[in-house]
Amino acid sequence: MMTPQVITPQQMQQILQQQVLSPQQLQVLLQQQQALMLQQQQLQEFYKKQQEQLHLQLLQQQQQQQQQHAGSKQNKEQQVSAQQLAFQQQLLQVQQVQQQHLLNLQRQGLLTIQPGQTGLPLHSLTQGMIPAELQQLWKEVTNAHVKEEHNHNNGHRGLDLSSPAPPKNTHLNHHASSNGQYMSHKREASTHEDHSHHSHPLYGHGVCKWPGCEAVFDDFYSFLKHLNNEHALDDRSTAQCRVQMQVVQQLELQLAKDKERLQAMMTHLHVKSTEPKNTPQPLNLVSNVTLSKSAHSASPPLSLPQTPTTPTAPLTPLSQTHSVITANSLHGVGPMRRRYSDKYNMPISPDLSQNKEFYMNAEVRPPFTYASLIRQAILESPEKQLTLNEVYNWFTRMFAYFRRNAATWKGAVRTNLSLHKCFVRVEDECGSFWTVDDGEFKRGRHIQRGRPRKHAADENFDVQSPNLVKNIQTSLGYGPTLSAAFQASMAENNIPLYTTGSIGSPTLHSLAHAFREEMNGAMDHGNSNGSDSSPGRSPLPAMHHIKEEPLDPEDHEGPLSLVTTANHSPDFDHHRDYDDEQGHDDML
DNA sequence: CCCACTTTAAACACTA
C-alpha cells in the first residue's frame, strides 16, 4: 500500500501533452493511472491517520483537563467552549473534505468499492461513516471520564440503529481501526482481485467507471475490450484524464489547506491545554448531563449513538434540557422532548446557525420543537413566507435527521402549522403559503381546541367577518414599516436575520450551496421530484388569510398582527435561490 | 396532581 511517490501530476501532464504515444507509453500511462489510484488510497490512509492523531490528541487533552478540572468553571467555560466549537467545526470540515474526496473518487470511478467485497456498504463509507465517526470521536472526548475508557472492546456496539453504518464499523474508540479495517479489507480485496484478474479500478458493479461512461458489461473481459476500444489513448481520453488530474489536484489542494488550518488549531489548543488555567473543564460542557440522562433511558453501554450532538451545546449553554438527546429520540422513536426554544423565546437561531453544518450532516434530531423550526424556516425565507412543501424542503435541507426520518415529521409539521396560532396561512391565486405571527409565537399559544371545525368551504364565507381583520391589514402593502417592526421583534428575541446577513456565521446560501454539492454526490436517488417548489407564486400575492381567529379578546391587544405580515421587502428577486433547486424530501 | 405544551397518529375534508 505504501507505494512510494509514484508520479507527479506534472509528469503525468507532460506525458499527456505529448499526444502521440507509443504502445509502451500507453502501457506506462495505464500504469500511471493505477498509480494515481494508489495515491488516492494513500490519501485516504492519510485521512485516517489524521483522524487517529486527532483522536489521540483530543484524548490527551481531555485527560489533562480532567486533572485540572476542579478549578474555576464559569469564566473559562465559554472560552473553552468557543475553542471546542471551532475545533469541532474544523473536524467537520476535514471530514467533509474527506467525504467529498471519497465521493468524487467514487463518482469518477477511481475508487471502486464493492459492498460485497468490502463487507461494508458503500454508503457507510461515503455518507454515514463520517458524521457517525465524528460523533463517536466527540462522544469519547466528552464522555471519556464517565465511561470507562478501557476494556470496552466487545461491550460497545457503536451507533444509532438508524445509522446506515453497520455496528461493526462504529466500535467505540475504534473508529480509526475500523477504518483501517476497511482499508485492509479493500486492500485484500483488490490484491485478491488482481490475482484473479477480474478487477479493474475502472470496473465496478459491472459498469465501466471511466468518467462519463457508465457502460454496462456482463463480464470482465467485455469490459476490458470496451476499455481498450472506447477509452484508448486519444484526444478525448487524454482530455478526460487531464480533467481528472485537475480534480485530484484541487482536492489535494483543498485538503492541504484544511490540514494546515487544522494543524494550526491543534497546535494552538495543545499549547493552551498545557496551561493549567485554561482548561477548567473537559472539552465538552454538557456531556455529563447527556450521559447521565441517556444512561438511564437507554440501554447502557452503547446506544449513545449520536450523542455527540453535544457539540450543539457548547455554543448555547443555556440550560441542560436542550442538550439531552436520548438514544430514543435519535432513533426517531422517542418524542422530541428537548424544549429548547419552544417557549420563552429561546432563540434557536444562534444554535442553528453555529451548528448548521453539524445538523446538516449528522442525523441528530434537532433540539427544537417543530414550531420553532417551522418558524425559523419561514423567517429565513426572503419573503417570510413558505409553502408547505418549502417548509418540508427546509427541514430536509437543514437537518440530516429529517432527510432520513421522513416517516412522521411531515405530518407533525402540518399539525403544527394548523395548531399553532403563530402560523398564518395566506392564499393567493397561485396557492397558499404560511407566514409567522411572531407575537403569537412568543405567546406560544395554540389554537383552542374544541372550536368549531373548520371546513374549507367556510373559508369563502365571511370574508368580512371580524376574524379576518388581520387579513385585511396584512394585505395592504405595509412593507417597510412592518419590516422594521419585524426586525425589532427579531431583535427582541435575539434572533439574527439571516437574510440580511447578520452574525459572522456563514450565510445560508453558501451553506446550502455546499450542502447541495454534497448531496448531489451523496444521493443515490433522492431527488424524486425535481419540482420542489410549489406552484409559482407571484412576488406580491394578493394575500387574504385563511386561518380564522376565534375572536379572543386578547388577540386584539396590540399590533401583533402587523408583524405577521410577510415582509415584502424589495428583494424578492433573489428569492428561492436554493429553495427551488432541491427536492430531497421523501428520502427515507 | 394539574395544567400547558409537544409529539404523534389518525380521521376526515378538500383540491388538483
Add this chain to the structure above:
DNA sequence: GTAGTGTTTAAAGTGG
C-alpha cells in the same frame, strides 16, 4: 382514485 394539503381530535409524554 390518488396524492398533497389542511384541520381536528385524541393519546401519551414532559415539565413547571
